[in-house]
Amino acid sequence: MSIAVVNLISPARASRVRTRMLARRWATGLGFYTLLLGTLGLVLTGTASRQQELREAVLLFEAKAESRKQELASDRRRAEDLRKALRAAQAVGMHADWGRMLTIIAAEAGDTITIDKLDVKVEQEQPRVVGTSAAGSAARPGSRERTPSRHARVLISGIGADLASVQSMTVRLEEIGVFDQVRIQETSAMEARGQTWTLVKFQIVCTMRETVDRGAGDKR
Amino acid sequence: MSTLAHMNREALKRNNRQKPQDESWGPDRGIRMPTGHSAIGIDITDRFVCASQLDGRREGSRTGVASLRVALRIPRAVPGHMTLGEAHSLAGSLKRAGVESREVVLAAPDASLMTGLLELPPRSSKAPLDEIARMELARMHRADPDSFTMACWDMPASDRTKGTTQAMGIGLSHDSCNPTIEALEHAGLTVSTVDARMCAIARAVAAAVGKSPALVGVVEVGWSAMQVLLLHGSSTQWTIAYERRVPEIALSDLAAIVQSRLGLDADAMDLALRGGGLLTEVGSGATDGESGDPEVAALIHALRRLQSDFFDQLVPEVQRSLVYATQRYSTDPLASVQLTGEGAQVRGLRTRIAQALSVECGAIMPRNLVNVHPNGVFARDSAVVASIALAAHPGRSRGQADQQSRRMA
Numbered sequence: 001m002s003i004a005v006v007n008l009i010s011p012a013r014a015s016r017v018r019t020r021m022l023a024r025r026w027a028t029g030l031g032f033y034t035l036l037l038g039t040l041g042l043v044l045t046g047t048a049s050r051q052q053e054l055r056e057a058v059l060l061f062e063a064k065a066e067s068r069k070q071e072l073a074s075d076r077r078r079a080e081d082l083r084k085a086l087r088a089a090q091a092v093g094m095h096a097d098w099g100r101m102l103t104i105i106a107a108e109a110g111d112t113i114t115i116d117k118l119d120v121k122v123e124q125e126q127p128r129v130v131g132t133s134a135a136g137s138a139a140r141p142g143s144r145e146r147t148p149s150r151h152a153r154v155l156i157s158g159i160g161a162d163l164a165s166v167q168s169m170t171v172r173l174e175e176i177g178v179f180d181q182v183r184i185q186e187t188s189a190m191e192a193r194g195q196t197w198t199l200v201k202f203q204i205v206c207t208m209r210e211t212v213d214r215g216a217g218d219k220r
Numbered sequence: 221m222s223t224l225a226h227m228n229r230e231a232l233k234r235n236n237r238q239k240p241q242d243e244s245w246g247p248d249r250g251i252r253m254p255t256g257h258s259a260i261g262i263d264i265t266d267r268f269v270c271a272s273q274l275d276g277r278r279e280g281s282r283t284g285v286a287s288l289r290v291a292l293r294i295p296r297a298v299p300g301h302m303t304l305g306e307a308h309s310l311a312g313s314l315k316r317a318g319v320e321s322r323e324v325v326l327a328a329p330d331a332s333l334m335t336g337l338l339e340l341p342p343r344s345s346k347a348p349l350d351e352i353a354r355m356e357l358a359r360m361h362r363a364d365p366d367s368f369t370m371a372c373w374d375m376p377a378s379d380r381t382k383g384t385t386q387a388m389g390i391g392l393s394h395d396s397c398n399p400t401i402e403a404l405e406h407a408g409l410t411v412s413t414v415d416a417r418m419c420a421i422a423r424a425v426a427a428a429v430g431k432s433p434a435l436v437g438v439v440e441v442g443w444s445a446m447q448v449l450l451l452h453g454s455s456t457q458w459t460i461a462y463e464r465r466v467p468e469i470a471l472s473d474l475a476a477i478v479q480s481r482l483g484l485d486a487d488a489m490d491l492a493l494r495g496g497g498l499l500t501e502v503g504s505g506a507t508d509g510e511s512g513d514p515e516v517a518a519l520i521h522a523l524r525r526l527q528s529d530f531f532d533q534l535v536p537e538v539q540r541s542l543v544y545a546t547q548r549y550s551t552d553p554l555a556s557v558q559l560t561g562e563g564a565q566v567r568g569l570r571t572r573i574a575q576a577l578s579v580e581c582g583a584i585m586p587r588n589l590v591n592v593h594p595n596g597v598f599a600r601d602s603a604v605v606a607s608i609a610l611a612a613h614p615g616r617s618r619g620q621a622d623q624q625s626r627r628m629a
Contacts, residue, residue, distance in 0.1 A: 003419055003422045003423045003426055003457075003458050003459075003460065004371065004373040004419060004460070005419075005613070005614055006371040006390065006415055006416050006419050007369075007371070007413045007414060007415065007615055008328050008369045008370075008371060008391070008392035008397075008414040008415070008416065009369065009397070009401075009411065009412070009413060009414040010394035011369065012394075013394075013401065013411075014412075017412050020410065021323075021410065021412070
């Protein structure tokens with residue numbers, strides 16, 4: 001139901017009002033646009049800043065990782081050097097001082113024994129597990145595997161004044177504790193040239209084991 | 221008188237469309253506007269500054285009846301143009317009421333409005349009718365044709381308009397509203413539209429009555445003057461077919477007499493003339509002869525006599541105006557008379573007018589126009605009707621007012 005729509009405001013004032021309202025709307029629109037742009041800029045700047053921070057963090061992390069890698073390589077080289085040195089030291093340390101053994105054997109020979117020949121043979125044994133049952137079942141808990149061991153067989157050949165002196169020497173060799181096993185392998189009588197008594201020719205085998213405990217790292 | 225009464229009886233027999241108003245809105249009743257806040261309608265009388273803002277809403281697929289968002293009625297100390305103090309006070313009150321909009325639709329002061337019934341050549345003559353109407357209105361009011369803004373609309377065809385176009389023109393001097401507009405702009409408000417109060421009231425009545433191919437008389441009982449309008453309704457539109465301003469009949473005269481003879485101060489008189497008072501029809505607790513206090517009974521009796529004297533002046537003027545106006549459209553019935561303005565609810569006025577004109581007489585209240593709480597302060601306050609109709613000025617949404625104003629200017 002329409003009644004005549006009337007606006008009696010003067011044209012000049014209406015124009016001013018229109019201009020003012022238009023300016024206000026533009027200002028409001030521009031304000032919103034500026035606010036929007038500002039917000040967007042802040043968001044983008046924040047995102048870029050965050051990305052920059054992440055990039056820097058990644059670079060720092062990579063630098064640290066590289067540094068660690070280099071340190072690790074250096075440590076590996078050093079460990080290798082140390083391992084080599086250890087092996088050398090082990091090689092040097094494991095070398096038997098046979099001279100000392102000969103000195104001991106000579107000291108135990110006394111006046112009635114003459115040693116003609118002393119043969120040392122070192123043999124490698126297969127590894128074995130200490131503590132296995134006789135039936136070969138699985139090792140008990142706590143059993144330790146031992147590294148492949150070596151044993152040295154010292155074959156002593158010589159001439160004794162009599163059999164008793166040979167046996168006495170055998171006993172003395174066992175008592176000194178150096179050898180694991182000492183046994184007379186062979187004895188035979190032998191006439192002394194131009195004499196009336198007989199001598200005893202003998203061969204004594206002394207076994208000396210060397211084992212390295214892998215678990216404990218000890219060496220016997 | 222007898223002619224009018226007979227004509228109305230016949231017309232009402234043919235067209236008994238004026239139904240009692242209920243709370244539910246009809247399909248064509250109530251002020252409807254798109255969703256959102258309206259402009260602030262400001263109606264400045266010599267007594268009050270009334271301001272209103274509406275909220276539009278939708279009802280399904282169509283626009284619904286608007287709601288009254290804010291209504292203010294601020295008493296004035298000095299009549300005339302709005303002062304800076306009043307403008308700032310109004311702007312502060314609006315701000316406190318939560319009104320953020322600054323756009324104002326202002327009612328032009330009735331005293332400054334130039335109106336006239338114009339005889340123009342027929343539209344088929346291709347004559348520049350707007351220019352002729354401007355010149356004619358300027359001649360009638362002895363004004364410079366370039367010194368005012370004008371609007372006009374064609375009158376409904378009648379028996380007397382053969383071979384001519386009759387139009388009603390209204391004009392407002394460019395300077396007449398400047399003090400008020402500048403005061404409002406100083407207070408931060410922007411006046412985008414200056415409407416004529418008669419157009420706003422006609423809009424309100426049309427919204428309250430709905431579609432009615434009949435004549436509706438409108439009587440605005442204002443503080444400074446009475447205004448009589450005749451609205452011609454067709455199936456598509458309403459037209460203001462007659463307008464007369466009667467400054468001799470004013471509510472302020474009744475108030476002055478009541479104050480001088482009965483000694484009622486301004487507040488008591490205002491209470492008596494408005495809601496809940498002795499003189500009003502709405503919420504009156506005392507009627508003739510019911511008061512047990514002889515002093516109160518004497519006061520009521522004196523008031524009745526004074527208001528009866530007031531009616532004796534008012535009713536004949538209304539009768540004279542509407543008889544003259546309705547004679548132009550003798551084929552259409554005068555369906556009703558609607559009262560509005562500050563004195564619309566003075567006790568007994570509706571009955572006197574209905575008896576004098578033999579038509580139904582009602583009062584236009586905000587609850588007839590917009591959704592408002594039925595017990596709200598302004599639900600029955602006819603003084604804010606014009607401001608509500610100003611807030612619903614359709615030119616704001618359609619831009620027609622500016623176009624028409626430019627065309628007329």
